[in-house]
Amino acid sequence: MIDVIDLRKSFGNLEVLKGINITINKGEKIAIIGPSGSGKSTLLRCLNCLEDPTSGSVIFDGVDIADMKVNINIHRRHMGMVFQQFNLFNNKTVIDNIMLAPVHIGIQDLRQKKLKNLFIRGRNFISRDKKELYPITTSKAEIKTKAKENAMRLLKRIGLEDKANVYPSTLSGGQKQRIAIIRALAMNPKVMLFDEPTSALDPEMVGEVLDLIRQLADEGMTMVIVTHEMGFAREVATRVLFMDEGKIVEDNTPEEIFTNPQNPRTQGFLSKVL
Amino acid sequence: MGNFDKKLEKFWSVFYEHQGYTKVITGLENTLIIAVVGLAIGIIIGTLIAIIRVLPKYRMLPRILNGFCTFYVGLFRGTPIVVQLLVTYYVALPLLGINMPALNVCVLVFGLNSGAYVSEIMRGGILSVDPGQMEAGRALGLSYRVAMMKIVVPQAVKNILPTLGNEFIALIKETSVVSFVGAADLYVAFNYIGSNSYEFMVPYLVMALIYIVLVAIAALLVKLMERSLRKSDRRN
Numbered sequence: 211m212i213d214v215i216d217l218r219k220s221f222g223n224l225e226v227l228k229g230i231n232i233t234i235n236k237g238e239k240i241a242i243i244g245p246s247g248s249g250k251s252t253l254l255r256c257l258n259c260l261e262d263p264t265s266g267s268v269i270f271d272g273v274d275i276a277d278m279k280v281n282i283n284i285h286r287r288h289m290g291m292v293f294q295q296f297n298l299f300n301n302k303t304v305i306d307n308i309m310l311a312p313v314h315i316g317i318q319d320l321r322q323k324k325l326k327n328l329f330i331r332g333r334n335f336i337s338r339d340k341k342e343l344y345p346i347t348t349s350k351a352e353i354k355t356k357a358k359e360n361a362m363r364l365l366k367r368i369g370l371e372d373k374a375n376v377y378p379s380t381l382s383g384g385q386k387q388r389i390a391i392i393r394a395l396a397m398n399p400k401v402m403l404f405d406e407p408t409s410a411l412d413p414e415m416v417g418e419v420l421d422l423i424r425q426l427a428d429e430g431m432t433m434v435i436v437t438h439e440m441g442f443a444r445e446v447a448t449r450v451l452f453m454d455e456g457k458i459v460e461d462n463t464p465e466e467i468f469t470n471p472q473n474p475r476t477q478g479f480l481s482k483v484l
Numbered sequence: 485m486g487n488f489d490k491k492l493e494k495f496w497s498v499f500y501e502h503q504g505y506t507k508v509i510t511g512l513e514n515t516l517i518i519a520v521v522g523l524a525i526g527i528i529i530g531t532l533i534a535i536i537r538v539l540p541k542y543r544m545l546p547r548i549l550n551g552f553c554t555f556y557v558g559l560f561r562g563t564p565i566v567v568q569l570l571v572t573y574y575v576a577l578p579l580l581g582i583n584m585p586a587l588n589v590c591v592l593v594f595g596l597n598s599g600a601y602v603s604e605i606m607r608g609g610i611l612s613v614d615p616g617q618m619e620a621g622r623a624l625g626l627s628y629r630v631a632m633m634k635i636v637v638p639q640a641v642k643n644i645l646p647t648l649g650n651e652f653i654a655l656i657k658e659t660s661v662v663s664f665v666g667a668a669d670l671y672v673a674f675n676y677i678g679s680n681s682y683e684f685m686v687p688y689l690v691m692a693l694i695y696i697v698l699v700a701i702a703a704l705l706v707k708l709m710e711r712s713l714r715k716s717d718r719r720n
């Protein structure tokens with residue numbers, strides 16, 4: 211699903227990623243662990259090109275999205291991202307947070323189809339071979355209703371349907387992060403990227419967020435999680451990558467990494483955190 | 485105080501019986517027109533400049549535009565507004581062969597001038613919005629423009645509105661120099677009353693009071709706006 215090929219990223223003179231190669235297959239749950247500053251977040255952010263890679267490729271569904279010529283917005287729709295700081299839109303209610311992107315993108319697509327149909331009609335008018343119109347099966351109102359239904363369904367799933375019309379500033383960290391997760395889910399992503407989703411939470415709220423991520427994993431969602439929750443990584447991940455100084459030092463099953471780490475740096479790191 | 489009574493009488497005779505008040509009303513109108521329309525133009529120009537200045541600068545065009553905006557802002561913030569008025573009215577427009585009523589020139593110059601200040605206010609407002617807001621929008625597949633317009637700008641505006649109110653107050657005060665190019669403002673009106681009654685104490689006192697009241701009203705509006713914005717923060 212995602213192929214990362216010789217990915218490098220520099221900030222000015224500082225090379226943060228020094229040649230990363232990974233293949234992420236459908237259904238895999240990949241945990242990325244490693245000391246702070248090793249480039250974990252940068253790697254995750256390169257996967258959806260929130261940071262533009264300095265060189266190398268990120269092939270997502272057969273398209274090299276690291277290429278500056280592709281329309282990255284179209285591909286990002288299929289990759290959900292969850293941030294350490296939640297980043298709910300402060301100026302929108304909870305339901306509007308969830309509906310914003312699906313509604314905007316739905317309406318944008320509809321508008322583009324209508325525009326294309328207009329051209330085809332004009333062309334059909336003067337030309338003899340008639341081209342078929344794009345079928346228009348929906349309307350603005352329908353897009354909104356559907357997005358709303360879907361948002362409410364997702365809110366019910368996490369038991370926060372009564373928070374639909376409040377602003378994010380009134381929510382607890384755990385609630386914010388769970389809403390951030392379903393906001394990403396509302397786009398029906400093929401893969402979810404989590405950057406330390408529980409690091410900004412009070413300890414008593416870590417559980418509810420991890421439970422939700424675990425549910426998604428059980429449903430077969432492909433995911434990449436940067437985390438310091440070693441127990442969670444061990445339990446949920448199908449593969450663990452250990453990063454240090456901009457490189458993937460070890461790439462193995464959680465069983466192997468946590469009980470039988472091969473690389474001395476992995477051993478050193480785990481002895482400190484476990 | 486008998487002396488002051490006489491002064492009041494003289495003022496009143498020109499102000500009321502000799503129609504001085506029509507000039508005051510015109511002056512007041514012009515002051516407000518210049519401040520309000522100037523600020524409106526300033527907001528449009530300022531928004532455009534602020535957007536150009538926060539745009540990512542990978543490509544050539546944003547860089548060139550940015551250079552131009554930096555020059556523009558530096559120019560208008562770096563010179564007194566009287567100088568801008570005089571140069572526009574007596575140098576720039578004649579050289580371009582454009583003939584324009586003084587009032588329009590004032591509106592134009594105040595608009596251009598406040599555009600420079602408003603752009604800085606807006607830029608500050610946009611930069612004060614947590615970058616995570618833009619990132620979350622982009623990560624959902626929204627374009628830079630859409631994320632900017634739907635997420636960042638609305639939050640920036642909230643930070644900016646009270647500061648814009650202060651810019652409006654500054655503009656009201658600065659309009660007192662427009663008579664340099666012959667536009668009829670409050671100063672012109674009261675100066676006329678003074679000249680015709682041979683007595684300047686009361687006219688300038690009344691003029692000062694009018695400015696104080698104008699600014700007080702504007703300040704009150706700003707305060708009300710601030711309060712209602714804070715309320716929507718707490719809304720749930």
Ligand SMILES: Nc1ncnc2c1ncn2[C@@H]1O[C@H](COP(=O)(O)OP(=O)(O)O)[C@@H](O)[C@H]1O
Nearest residue numbers: 221224226244245246247248249250251252253
């Ligand atoms: N936008 C940036 N500009 C400059 N340096 C950055 C930027 N983002 C990250 N870095 C640097 O890159 C290195 C790796 O950061 P990061 O990927 O956040 O590490 P991790 O997530 O593993 O803690 C750090 O040294 C950090 O200071």
Ligand SMILES: [Mg+2]
Nearest residue numbers: 250251252406
């Ligand atoms: Mg990090």
